[in-house]
Amino acid sequence: xxxxxFHLHEIRFIKRIVVGSDNAAIKTEAEIxxxxxxxxxxxxxxxxxxxxxxxxxxxxxxxxENQLVTQYTTYHVGWARKPLWLS
Numbered sequence: 001x002x003x004x005x006f007h008l009h010e011i012r013f014i015k016r017i018v019v020g021s022d023n024a025a026i027k028t029e030a031e032i033x034x035x036x037x038x039x040x041x042x043x044x045x046x047x048x049x050x051x052x053x054x055x056x057x058x059x060x061x062x063x064x065e066n067q068l069v070t071q072y073t074t075y076h077v078g079w080a081r082k083p084l085w086l087s
Contacts, residue, residue, distance in 0.1 A: 020072030
């Protein structure tokens with residue numbers, strides 16, 4: 001059941017998946033759910049991807065006197081080759 005350990009030098013393709021609002025355009029719940037579904041597919045479907053890195057960030061938006069803080073997480077998933085199902 002255990003997989004062989006991977007080595008970082010084997011990674012040739014990396015997909016960047018952003019979950020949340022990473023710019024001034026606020027994403028809807030459906031767009032965030034779609035990104036999470038893609039992340040789950042990347043980590044669970046064959047060939048399984050490896051989580052190479054995670055970045056977390058936030059944006060502060062001002063609307064007149066009001067302030068809005070948006071958060072996002074960027075996942076970097078890597079494979080030895082690009083999966084065929086990934087467009």
